[in-house]
Amino acid sequence: MKILKYFYGSSFITLIGVAIAVFIYPTAPLETIYSVLILAILEISLSFDNAVINAKILGQMPQKWQKIFIYLGLPITVFGMRLIFPILLVSVTSGINFTSVVMLALDNPQQYQTILEHSMSYICSFGGSFLLMVFLNFFLSENKGHHWIPLIENNIITKKIRNYDGGYILFAIIVGVITIYYADSNYQGSLAIAFLLGIIVHESIGLLNSLFDTTKVSTTDVARNGLIGFIYLEIIDASFSFDGVIGAFAITANIIIIMIGLGIGAMLVRSLTILFVEKKTLAKYIYLEHGAHYAIGFLAMVLLLKIFMHLPEWFSGSIGILVLIVAFIHSIVSYKKLHN
Numbered sequence: 001m002k003i004l005k006y007f008y009g010s011s012f013i014t015l016i017g018v019a020i021a022v023f024i025y026p027t028a029p030l031e032t033i034y035s036v037l038i039l040a041i042l043e044i045s046l047s048f049d050n051a052v053i054n055a056k057i058l059g060q061m062p063q064k065w066q067k068i069f070i071y072l073g074l075p076i077t078v079f080g081m082r083l084i085f086p087i088l089l090v091s092v093t094s095g096i097n098f099t100s101v102v103m104l105a106l107d108n109p110q111q112y113q114t115i116l117e118h119s120m121s122y123i124c125s126f127g128g129s130f131l132l133m134v135f136l137n138f139f140l141s142e143n144k145g146h147h148w149i150p151l152i153e154n155n156i157i158t159k160k161i162r163n164y165d166g167g168y169i170l171f172a173i174i175v176g177v178i179t180i181y182y183a184d185s186n187y188q189g190s191l192a193i194a195f196l197l198g199i200i201v202h203e204s205i206g207l208l209n210s211l212f213d214t215t216k217v218s219t220t221d222v223a224r225n226g227l228i229g230f231i232y233l234e235i236i237d238a239s240f241s242f243d244g245v246i247g248a249f250a251i252t253a254n255i256i257i258i259m260i261g262l263g264i265g266a267m268l269v270r271s272l273t274i275l276f277v278e279k280k281t282l283a284k285y286i287y288l289e290h291g292a293h294y295a296i297g298f299l300a301m302v303l304l305l306k307i308f309m310h311l312p313e314w315f316s317g318s319i320g321i322l323v324l325i326v327a328f329i330h331s332i333v334s335y336k337k338l339h340n
Helices: 004-024 029-058 063-071 073-094 098-107 109-118 120-139 156-162 167-182 188-212 219-224 226-248 255-278 288-305 313-338
Strands: none
Touching: 004 029, 004 255, 029 226, 029 255, 029 288, 029 313, 063 073, 063 226, 063 255, 073 098, 073 226, 073 255, 098 109, 098 255, 109 120, 120 167, 120 188, 120 226, 120 288, 156 167, 167 188, 188 226, 226 255, 288 313
8 A cells, every 4th residue: 555655646647637538539438548548558668767767866856856857847748748749840840830730630640640750760869869878878987886787887898988988978979870871861961960969968968967066977966956857857758758659659640649648657657756766766676777777778779770660669668678677686686685
């Protein structure tokens, strides 16, 4: 029962969301409920590792900003990334004004989906770049305290790169150059700009933080500055949501149903985040954070591969959860050994 209390709010939102969906589309209630719940599961499966990352940063933020992220960040997550972002994206890439795109999404969702999918490669380039930076910054940081897989995380090459402050940026640029080189020559310029923007946005967060704190910038420093930590979390959430927003169209082209379903999933992920923070889950399960970052690295690679080929959304979500399960089990084993 103590665990269930963290899900009272999200359960209430789930019931309200399902009720609203059925009220708007009363002709096929079972189909509507099914679509909403499947979308919620899709969002949770793709964003479970996001909850772990959020918990890590949120646990170091001032309590005031923790509450702001939970209560103000949720509307931004639901309405900003699950509704406004896809519409804005279509508007920018198609040259159609925002209002017309809204009408298009409501009146002709199939055409809206086609235009959105046309922008997928740019989304993948930006999102893949940003998540790759998050992954590399973690594993090339000296502040982890311990390593899950030393052969990968603490080998002689990793140590050498770690001694160079900009090593993770250089590594990301190399990945970007290789990716763009093999991309369609007609889109290389736009893809390169999108990839570069991912790096710029990630590093801009650190730069903004340095305006408030003169110490060496790290994830911990970013978190301790409430405003910058809030922005950082919202951008990470945005990067994680790309797959969910695009993948949702495989289930339904109705943007209202998509917003409700993904919004419910996002609320449940928020509940998991609060649970992880208050129960200090990451302190007990020491490799869970490592597993989440491996999942982030994998998702970054998946997004970049999607520039060249189609990969089903269940694939990236399933692998991420599998990595977290392994990290969770290994953490339990290590915890028992330490306390026996």
